[in-house]
Amino acid sequence: MAVHEIVSPPTGAEPPRARTRSDAGVLSLDGTWRFAWSPTAHTGKDPSDPGDTWDEIPVPAHWQVCGYGAPAYTNVRYPFPIDPPRVPEANPTGEYRRIVRRPPGWDTGRVLLRFDGVDSWFEVWVNGSPAGRSSGSRLTVEFDVTGLLTGGDDVLAVRVHQWSFASYVEDQDQWWLSGIFRSVALLHRPEHGIHDVRIVADYDHRSGDGLLRVEAKSTRPVTVEVPERDVRGAAGETIHLTSVEPWSAEAPRLYRVLIAGEAETISADIGFRTVSVEDGRLLLNGAPLVFRGVNRHDIDARSGRAVTWETMERDVVLMKRHNVNAVRTSHYPPDPYFLELCDRYGLYVVEECDIETHGFSLVDWRGNPSDDPAWGEVYLDRMRRMVERDKNATSVVMWSLGNEAGWGRNLAANSRWTKERDPSRPIHYEQDTECEEAGVYSRMYPTFDELEAIGRHEEPESADPARDAHRRALPMVMCEYGHAMGNGPGGLADYEAIVDAHPRLAGGFVWEWIDHGLEGAGPDGRRTYLYGGDFGEPVHDGSFVIDGLVFPDRTPSPALAEFAAVIAPVRMRVDGGDLVVENRWSFTTTGDVVFSWSLESDGEAVGSGPLDVPVVGPLSAARFTLPPAVRAAESSAPPGGDLWLTVTATTGSASPGVEAGHVLSRAQQRCRATAPRRASARTPDTASARRFDDSGHPEALGHFPVAHVGLDIWRAPTENDRYAGNGETSSLESRWREAGFDRLVERTTDVKVSGASARRAARYGSAGLDTGFDVDYLWTARGDGFRLEVTIERRGEWRLPLPRLGIVLALRAADPGSAVLEWLGLGPGESYPDSRSANWYGRHRMTVREAQVPYVVPQENGNRSEVSRLSLTVPEGCLRIESLHQFDAAVRPWSTERLERARHLAELDEDGLLWVHLAAGVTGLGSAACGPGVRRRAQYRAGRARLVLDFVSERS
Ligand code: IPT
Numbered sequence: 001m002a003v004h005e006i007v008s009p010p011t012g013a014e015p016p017r018a019r020t021r022s023d024a025g026v027l028s029l030d031g032t033w034r035f036a037w038s039p040t041a042h043t044g045k046d047p048s049d050p051g052d053t054w055d056e057i058p059v060p061a062h063w064q065v066c067g068y069g070a071p072a073y074t075n076v077r078y079p080f081p082i083d084p085p086r087v088p089e090a091n092p093t094g095e096y097r098r099i100v101r102r103p104p105g106w107d108t109g110r111v112l113l114r115f116d117g118v119d120s121w122f123e124v125w126v127n128g129s130p131a132g133r134s135s136g137s138r139l140t141v142e143f144d145v146t147g148l149l150t151g152g153d154d155v156l157a158v159r160v161h162q163w164s165f166a167s168y169v170e171d172q173d174q175w176w177l178s179g180i181f182r183s184v185a186l187l188h189r190p191e192h193g194i195h196d197v198r199i200v201a202d203y204d205h206r207s208g209d210g211l212l213r214v215e216a217k218s219t220r221p222v223t224v225e226v227p228e229r230d231v232r233g234a235a236g237e238t239i240h241l242t243s244v245e246p247w248s249a250e251a252p253r254l255y256r257v258l259i260a261g262e263a264e265t266i267s268a269d270i271g272f273r274t275v276s277v278e279d280g281r282l283l284l285n286g287a288p289l290v291f292r293g294v295n296r297h298d299i300d301a302r303s304g305r306a307v308t309w310e311t312m313e314r315d316v317v318l319m320k321r322h323n324v325n326a327v328r329t330s331h332y333p334p335d336p337y338f339l340e341l342c343d344r345y346g347l348y349v350v351e352e353c354d355i356e357t358h359g360f361s362l363v364d365w366r367g368n369p370s371d372d373p374a375w376g377e378v379y380l381d382r383m384r385r386m387v388e389r390d391k392n393a394t395s396v397v398m399w400s401l402g403n404e405a406g407w408g409r410n411l412a413a414n415s416r417w418t419k420e421r422d423p424s425r426p427i428h429y430e431q432d433t434e435c436e437e438a439g440v441y442s443r444m445y446p447t448f449d450e451l452e453a454i455g456r457h458e459e460p461e462s463a464d465p466a467r468d469a470h471r472r473a474l475p476m477v478m479c480e481y482g483h484a485m486g487n488g489p490g491g492l493a494d495y496e497a498i499v500d501a502h503p504r505l506a507g508g509f510v511w512e513w514i515d516h517g518l519e520g521a522g523p524d525g526r527r528t529y530l531y532g533g534d535f536g537e538p539v540h541d542g543s544f545v546i547d548g549l550v551f552p553d554r555t556p557s558p559a560l561a562e563f564a565a566v567i568a569p570v571r572m573r574v575d576g577g578d579l580v581v582e583n584r585w586s587f588t589t590t591g592d593v594v595f596s597w598s599l600e601s602d603g604e605a606v607g608s609g610p611l612d613v614p615v616v617g618p619l620s621a622a623r624f625t626l627p628p629a630v631r632a633a634e635s636s637a638p639p640g641g642d643l644w645l646t647v648t649a650t651t652g653s654a655s656p657g658v659e660a661g662h663v664l665s666r667a668q669q670r671c672r673a674t675a676p677r678r679a680s681a682r683t684p685d686t687a688s689a690r691r692f693d694d695s696g697h698p699e700a701l702g703h704f705p706v707a708h709v710g711l712d713i714w715r716a717p718t719e720n721d722r723y724a725g726n727g728e729t730s731s732l733e734s735r736w737r738e739a740g741f742d743r744l745v746e747r748t749t750d751v752k753v754s755g756a757s758a759r760r761a762a763r764y765g766s767a768g769l770d771t772g773f774d775v776d777y778l779w780t781a782r783g784d785g786f787r788l789e790v791t792i793e794r795r796g797e798w799r800l801p802l803p804r805l806g807i808v809l810a811l812r813a814a815d816p817g818s819a820v821l822e823w824l825g826l827g828p829g830e831s832y833p834d835s836r837s838a839n840w841y842g843r844h845r846m847t848v849r850e851a852q853v854p855y856v857v858p859q860e861n862g863n864r865s866e867v868s869r870l871s872l873t874v875p876e877g878c879l880r881i882e883s884l885h886q887f888d889a890a891v892r893p894w895s896t897e898r899l900e901r902a903r904h905l906a907e908l909d910e911d912g913l914l915w916v917h918l919a920a921g922v923t924g925l926g927s928a929a930c931g932p933g934v935r936r937r938a939q940y941r942a943g944r945a946r947l948v949l950d951f952v953s954e955r956s
Helices: 165-169 309-321 336-345 358-363 373-390 409-421 448-455 465-472 492-501 558-566 626-635 733-737 896-901
Strands: 026-028 031-038 055-059 071-073 094-099 110-115 123-128 129-135 141-143 152-163 174-176 184-189 194-204 208-217 223-226 231-234 238-239 257-258 266-270 275-278 282-283 291-295 326-328 347-350 396-400 441-444 475-483 503-511 518-521 527-530 572-576 578-583 593-601 602-610 622-625 643-651 663-672 706-713 745-754 757-765 771-782 785-795 804-812 822-827 840-847 862-873 879-891 913-922 944-955
Touching: 055 094, 123 475, 129 141, 129 347, 152 757, 165 373, 194 257, 208 223, 208 257, 223 238, 223 944, 231 238, 257 347, 257 840, 309 336, 326 503, 336 347, 373 396, 373 409, 396 785, 441 448, 448 475, 448 503, 492 503, 492 558, 572 643, 572 663, 602 626, 626 643, 643 840, 663 840, 706 771, 706 913, 785 804, 804 879, 804 944, 822 879, 862 913
Parallel strands: 291 326, 291 503, 326 347, 347 396, 441 475, 475 503
Antiparallel strands: 026 184, 031 055, 031 094, 071 174, 094 152, 110 141, 110 184, 123 129, 123 152, 194 208, 208 238, 223 231, 223 257, 257 266, 275 282, 518 527, 572 578, 578 622, 593 602, 593 643, 643 663, 706 804, 745 757, 757 771, 771 785, 785 944, 804 913, 822 840, 822 862, 862 879, 879 913, 879 944
16 A cells, blocks of 8 residues: 555644644745656655755646646546545646745754645655655644754655545535645744734623633743733733724724743734624624625636635635625635635635545445544544634634534544633534534525424424434524526525525525636637546546636626625615614614715606615614605606615725615615607618518618517526426436427528518427417518517427526627617626626616626627617617517527537637627526526416517617
8 A cells, every 4th residue: 555545644644733823933945946747656756865956836726737737627526436545646746846044043942844735645854864744735744853953955855636535525616736735835934932822812792801721732831911901921821801993804903912922922913702602603702603605616717726815815805895705715725825815805614624524425425434443543633624724713613523524433432622721612524413522503405495494493303302402403504505606506595585584594605605616728729727527638527617697707796796685784675665674783873984876767867865864773774765855856857767765784884894875775666667659769870771681671771681580489508507406306408408499490481571561470380289379470660660560479398497488589790799788677697587786776787798797608698678679879870779678688690509509608609790689588697507407487388479679760
């Protein structure tokens, strides 16, 4: 057996300890190292060889993104045979070398060599002498190299294997990427320094006092000081501070604590807070703790899991700007700097241990390490390394034992050790379904009904009555929900409403924060985002790794906007002449929120002003009468238009990551519906010769030659369409294809062209089926355009929702993507029946290209709902489309067919046509890729539709 196949915790490693900021010396070893890569574990390299002639590689980095080997993606499946603890002979291995020189003044005390992340197993030498071995890819390890350093140029050698016994417990749903991917440093440990500290800072919400207790590991006395409060004490004492400002994600107040010994001073920024479970509720500082969170991986499109401080900060700021208040560090401890950011910006963290054995589920959990005593020490070591490193992080409110590792004695032992070491934080683990150990009940991807039942404490009984009673009394979190793969998820607002209604429900974490697309050359050679299979992996899980709220370059997807609106801390509703304000913060009043109103008639501002809203306390709601100015503006608004009142709540001052003026939420009320509009009476546009072609459709609409008019019911399947949701037996896509929606053929049944009007009747059906649609198109030339009346009728027996029901026009344009799209309706983002909270009614404008959503895997996107008017402007002129009835619209520079065919973003080419999709309705998105499908109420099921559309052309 090879040494990296021996199930063992690190050898030669220091006991794990807290990450601190200290004045003891630190020498970063990040930078350029020598590197030699080998396809097998036998590299033939000598650890004392400085590798002077070898390649160079940056540290931290993964070798697969530096041109050695290739990334591989699997979700649940192991990419190698399950034969623990053995791994394949084809075991890519990296040899790293660099020269280190012990800094002057470090000759007394000790010198430690620290690695923050090496994937998956490594061995270290100094000048050819062994310093230690370790695994635990996302866990810090330190080796004592005092006796190995000479003070001159010393050769540091690290050998890293891609596969090891440890790979069996690191089967997370992500790219397999190897190497030294987090920082490396030499640390001076002065004699009589402070080797470790544990800082407990509790908050008593009844008295408002803070209790500070520091335990220090030192051979000399250690003092503790909070300078801003002029408080001093000694390590080991409990220091009382009266009226402290507590820490929360809403107000992340930190106090600087100086911990000083004879030879070293540690400075820590600590918040006072207490997590508790009382009466079946999760509480922070005595108030409800509700996670409006995301699952976050360390990932970057160019560098994989090696992420810079700037990237981490970008994530945190983006989260704060989208009302996110919590992060589950799925599925391993993050870079330690990330937690510092969470402390500082205010995010609740469920920190998860680097343990996942999901692939064993595919063999009925046979041989699962989680229950095998031989792995006990390895498990405990992992838990200890996480807890000890991050025990002082204010933001960490819960410890998670890992993800998807089944259940067994080793996990139970990890939980027991943790509770003893740190009783202040509850334990989380979703697969402890009976809550034998867990302090909260956790579920992933529940259906709405299941969540509701749990909210009511009415989940199915477990076998043991005592356990059942215990679990039933615990708060519940959704450690994963709202699978954000591709276009979706739909239904976030429904989840939120259930969480709101039941105090037992402590919210959850959307799966997941970011798409793990890696930048590279796609199958056709163009640069694009790659996913599973793109690196020639024989076994892979495709695009299941592309399921985030932000795209790989961290631009927010529409789902993030939706999530932000759904979880907004302040919610409003205009109810008649009243404004109802709901404050969902647990600790913050609305005192700093600025409210304002505006009135728009057909999207044109006709009045606006500030709103003087009395302060609403945390977790309460109040109703106010809107000021007379609002009603006055309404009655003096010009007649005719659609009149909308919008109330906006913005932040009054800046807070960490969030600028003043940041929109917290909006509420709208339609004060008056549009009066029936007649076709525009503008000068007739002579260029649009009102002629019809043989098929009974106009040859041109204004400046746009018409290339195609037809029935439109299909959509390029979303990734949610491709899967069967919880409790379903087949996907929407497969049912739709079975019904022939993707392959309708047209047969003209009648065409009548008579002067100013043309009627065309057509029947649509699919090979082998007797179901279909009858469509009647009636075009009438009017003034400077046409009116189109379309009637669509389903034929046959239908049990299926339709992707959409409407028509599509293809118009010729020189540069379709640059046409300017303006519409009156919901916007600015895309919307679907179960994902529309982020949008508001108004006039929106952007180019057609900007209206497309760049999903990494191209699919249905860009729908705009409740549209009553839309225009397309090209340099030669403008075409307006108006209707008395609201419709759904999507305008694209490519056909549905192209959208469906492209498998990578770069493969999507414009085709010289403007595809204008106008529908009476569309089906929602759901979350079937992982979770419930589209709820019935978000499915479009009409059997008949009628659209009346005026096409009006204007010259530029
Ligand atoms: C769940 C995993 O915990 C998560 O890591 C991710 O793989 C997600 O699924 C899908 O993207 S587990 C699943 C079997 C419910």
